[in-house]
Amino acid sequence: MNSMVIEVLTPRYAMAWYPWAVQYFFMIAISYSALMLTVPGLLLGKQRFLPLAKIALLVSVSCTLVGPVALLADLHQPLRFWHFYTNITPWSWMSIGSLLLPLYLMLVVAYAWLAWRPAMQEQAQGEGWMARLSGWIALGQWHAPRWLLVLAGLGALVFSFGIMLYTGAEVAVLQSRPLWHTEWLPVMFVITGLIAAAGLVLLLNRLMTGNDEDVNRQGLTVIFVGMILAAVVAALWLAEGITGYSPSVQQAFASIKNSPQWTAAAVWGLLAGIALALSAAVVLKKQVWLGGAWLVGLLALHVGWTFRWMVLMEVQTVAKNTAGYYQYALEAGSYGFMGIIGTFGLWLAVLLIIDILVPWKKGMQVRAH
Amino acid sequence: MDTMRRALLGQMTKLTVGAALVPLSSIASAGINDQPPRREGDPAKRYQPPRREGDPAKRYAMLIDLRACIGCQACTVSCHIENEVPLGSFRTIVSQYEVEHEDSGDIATFMLPRLCNHCDSPPCVPVCPVQATFQREDGIVVVDNDVCVGCGYCVQACPYDARFINEHTQTADKCTFCAHRLDVGLLPACVESCVGGARIIGDIRDPNSQISQMIDEHSKELMVLKPEQGTSPHVFYLGMDDRFISRPDAKPALWDVRDPQGEEMGYEFHGH
Ligand code: SF4
Ligand code: SF4
Ligand code: SF4
Numbered sequence: 001m002n003s004m005v006i007e008v009l010t011p012r013y014a015m016a017w018y019p020w021a022v023q024y025f026f027m028i029a030i031s032y033s034a035l036m037l038t039v040p041g042l043l044l045g046k047q048r049f050l051p052l053a054k055i056a057l058l059v060s061v062s063c064t065l066v067g068p069v070a071l072l073a074d075l076h077q078p079l080r081f082w083h084f085y086t087n088i089t090p091w092s093w094m095s096i097g098s099l100l101l102p103l104y105l106m107l108v109v110a111y112a113w114l115a116w117r118p119a120m121q122e123q124a125q126g127e128g129w130m131a132r133l134s135g136w137i138a139l140g141q142w143h144a145p146r147w148l149l150v151l152a153g154l155g156a157l158v159f160s161f162g163i164m165l166y167t168g169a170e171v172a173v174l175q176s177r178p179l180w181h182t183e184w185l186p187v188m189f190v191i192t193g194l195i196a197a198a199g200l201v202l203l204l205n206r207l208m209t210g211n212d213e214d215v216n217r218q219g220l221t222v223i224f225v226g227m228i229l230a231a232v233v234a235a236l237w238l239a240e241g242i243t244g245y246s247p248s249v250q251q252a253f254a255s256i257k258n259s260p261q262w263t264a265a266a267v268w269g270l271l272a273g274i275a276l277a278l279s280a281a282v283v284l285k286k287q288v289w290l291g292g293a294w295l296v297g298l299l300a301l302h303v304g305w306t307f308r309w310m311v312l313m314e315v316q317t318v319a320k321n322t323a324g325y326y327q328y329a330l331e332a333g334s335y336g337f338m339g340i341i342g343t344f345g346l347w348l349a350v351l352l353i354i355d356i357l358v359p360w361k362k363g364m365q366v367r368a369h
Numbered sequence: 370m371d372t373m374r375r376a377l378l379g380q381m382t383k384l385t386v387g388a389a390l391v392p393l394s395s396i397a398s399a400g401i402n403d404q405p406p407r408r409e410g411d412p413a414k415r416y417q418p419p420r421r422e423g424d425p426a427k428r429y430a431m432l433i434d435l436r437a438c439i440g441c442q443a444c445t446v447s448c449h450i451e452n453e454v455p456l457g458s459f460r461t462i463v464s465q466y467e468v469e470h471e472d473s474g475d476i477a478t479f480m481l482p483r484l485c486n487h488c489d490s491p492p493c494v495p496v497c498p499v500q501a502t503f504q505r506e507d508g509i510v511v512v513d514n515d516v517c518v519g520c521g522y523c524v525q526a527c528p529y530d531a532r533f534i535n536e537h538t539q540t541a542d543k544c545t546f547c548a549h550r551l552d553v554g555l556l557p558a559c560v561e562s563c564v565g566g567a568r569i570i571g572d573i574r575d576p577n578s579q580i581s582q583m584i585d586e587h588s589k590e591l592m593v594l595k596p597e598q599g600t601s602p603h604v605f606y607l608g609m610d611d612r613f614i615s616r617p618d619a620k621p622a623l624w625d626v627r628d629p630q631g632e633e634m635g636y637e638f639h640g641h
Contacts, residue, residue: 094496
C-alpha cells in the first residue's frame with residue numbers, strides 16, 4: 001500500500017548542546033593536535049622542527065586554557081560543576097572526561113612552563129616589573145633537568161590520548177543519533193583537529209614570528225596528509241554504508257536528500273575539503289607561494305571548525321522521533337553567536353597575555369622567504 | 370523505508386514486547402526463539418547502573434490503546450498543568466498524522482501519544498555523568514533535579530526525544546509516570562484526563578492488574594517504538610501501525626504559527 005503521510009503538528013525541540021560545545025570540541029582538538037606537533041622539536045630534540053614546536057606549544061597552551069571555559073558554559077548549571085567530582089561515574093564517558101581534563105590541563109601547563117622557563121629566568125635577570133614577574137613565574141633560578149620536561153611532555157601526551165578517546169566516544173556511543181553512532185567519528189575528530197591545529201600554527205607563523213619557511217612547509221605537509229587521511233576515512237565510512245547496513249550513512253543520505261540546508265552543507269564541505277587539499281599541495285610544490293601558506297591555514301581552520309559545527313549542531317536538527325528537521329537559527333545571545341565570539345575573544349586575550357609575559361620565541365631563527 | 374525492512378521491524382517490535390515480559394508471562398516462549406539476532410542494540414550489552422528507590426515488587430508500564438485515542442491532546446494539557454512544564458516543551462504529546470492513500474486519495478488520521486517509555490535498558494541513564502538520572506526499582510526513570518548539572522547528555526541519548534532541558538529549572542526534565550501521584554495511589558494526570566480511556570497504567574508484575582490482563586489478551590498485537598534501539602520500552606501500543614514505530618516517513622506540516630510580522634504565535638508566543 002502506497003501512502004503519503006503528513007505530520008500535522010510537529011513540536012520543535014530545543015537544542016540540548018549549544019554552540020559552546022562546538023567551541024569546546026574545536027579548542028580541545030586543536031590543543032591535543034598542537035601538542036603532537038611539539039613532539040619532534042621539543043621532545044625528540046630535532047632542531048629542524050623547533051620553530052614549529054614553539055608555535056605549536058603556544059597554540060596548544062592557549063587552547064587548553066580556553067577550551068574548558070567553553071565546556072563549562074555549555075552546562076545549564078555551570079555552578080554545579082563540582083557535582084562531577086562528588087558523584088564520579090566511571091561508566092559515563094562525560095564523567096571520565098571530567099577527570100581527565102583537569103589533569104591534562106595541568107600537564108600541558110607544566111610542560112609549557114618547563115619549556116619556557118629558561119627564557120623566563122633570563123628575563124628575570126633584568127630590571128623592572130617584567131623581570132620581577134618573570135622571576136615569580138619561573139619560581140626561582142634553580143635548574144630544571146631536561147628529563148622533567150620530557151616527563152611532563154610524555155604525561156601530557158598520554159592524557160591527550162585520553163582526551164581524544166573520550167571526546168570521540170562521548171558522541172559516538174549515542175545510538176539514538178545514527179549520524180554520530182559510528183566508530184569513524186572519533187577518528188575524524190582527531191584528523192580534522194590536526195588539520196585545524198596546523199592551520200592555526202601557519203596563521204600565527206605569519207602573524208607573530210615572521211613567516212618561517214620550514215614551519216610553513218611542515219604545516220602544509222600536515223594539512224595535506226591530514227586531508228588524504230580524512231578522505232580515506234570518509235571513503236571507509238561510505239563503503240560501510242554501501243556494502244552493508246550503516247544507519248549512520250543511511251541517515252546522512254536521507255538528510256541530504258530531504259533538507260536543502262543539508263544539501264548545501266554537504267556540497268560546501270566537499271568543495272572546501274577539495275580546495276584545502278589542492279591548495280596545500282600546490283603551495284608546497286610552488287616554492288614562491290610558500291609565503292602564502294597562512295591562507296591555506298585559514299581554510300584549514302574553517303574546515304576543522306565547520307566539521308564540528310555540522311556534526312554537533314546540524315545533527316541535532318534531525319528529529320529523532322518525529323518528521324522533518326528542526327530549524328536552528330543562531331541566536332544573538334550568550335547561547336548563540338556571543339558564545340562563539342566570546343570564546344574566540346577569550347582565546348585571543350590568553351594568547352596576547354602569554355605573548356607579553358613569555359619570551360616564547362627565544363632562540364628561534366626565522367628563515368623567511 | 371522499504372517494505373522488507375518494515376516487515377522485519379514489525380516482526381521485531383512484536384517480539385520485543387514479548388521479550389520485555391519474559392519473567393512474568395505465560396505467553397512468552399512462543400516467538401522468542403525466532404527472534405532475529407540484534408547486533409549492537411542488544412540491551413544486555415548496555416551497562417546499567419543499579420536501580421534505586423521505588424518498590425522492587427512492582428514494575429510500572431503503560432499500555433496505550435490507539436483505537437481509543439481521538440487525538441484531543443487532553444493528556445498533553447493536563448500533563449502540562451500537573452507538572453508545570455514550560456510552554457513549548459512536552460513530557461507527552463500526541464503526534465497526529467494524516468495518511469493519504471496514493472491511488473484512491475482516501476484520507477485517514479492516525480494518533481500517536483508519545484511519552485517517556487520507561488525503558489528497561491534506558492540509554493539515557495548510564496550516560497549521566499553525575500548519576501542524577503536513574504531508574505527506580507519499579508522501573509520508572511526519573512531525574513534528581515538537585516544533582517543534575519544540565520549537561521544535556523541524557524537528552525541526546527534518548528532515542529525518543531522524551532527529554533528536554535526545562536527552561537525554568539535548567540535541568541533535565543521528562544515524564545515520570547507521575548510518580549508523585551502513583552506513590553500516593555493516584556493515577557497520572559494524562560491517564561486521569563484521557564477522554565477515551567486509551568492510557569492504561571499499572572503494575573505488570575501483578576497478574577491481576579488491568580494492564581497485565583490486557584497484555585495477556587493482546588500479546589500478539591502489542592508493539593513498542595523503535596525496537597531496533599534495544600531499549601526495551603515499557604509503553605506498549607495496541608492498534609499500532611508498522612509505519613510509525615520508527616521515525617515516520619512523513620512531511621511536517623506545521624511547526625509553529627507566525628503572525629504576518631513573522632512573530633511567533635500559538636503555543637510558543639512570547640512572554641512565557
Ligand atoms: S524513553 Fe528516553 S528518557 Fe525515557 S527511559 Fe527511554 S531512553 Fe530514557
Ligand atoms: S542533563 Fe542532568 S540528568 Fe541529564 S545527563 Fe546531564 S546531569 Fe544527568
Ligand atoms: S505520566 Fe504524568 S508526566 Fe508522564 S505524560 Fe502522563 S501526566 Fe505527563
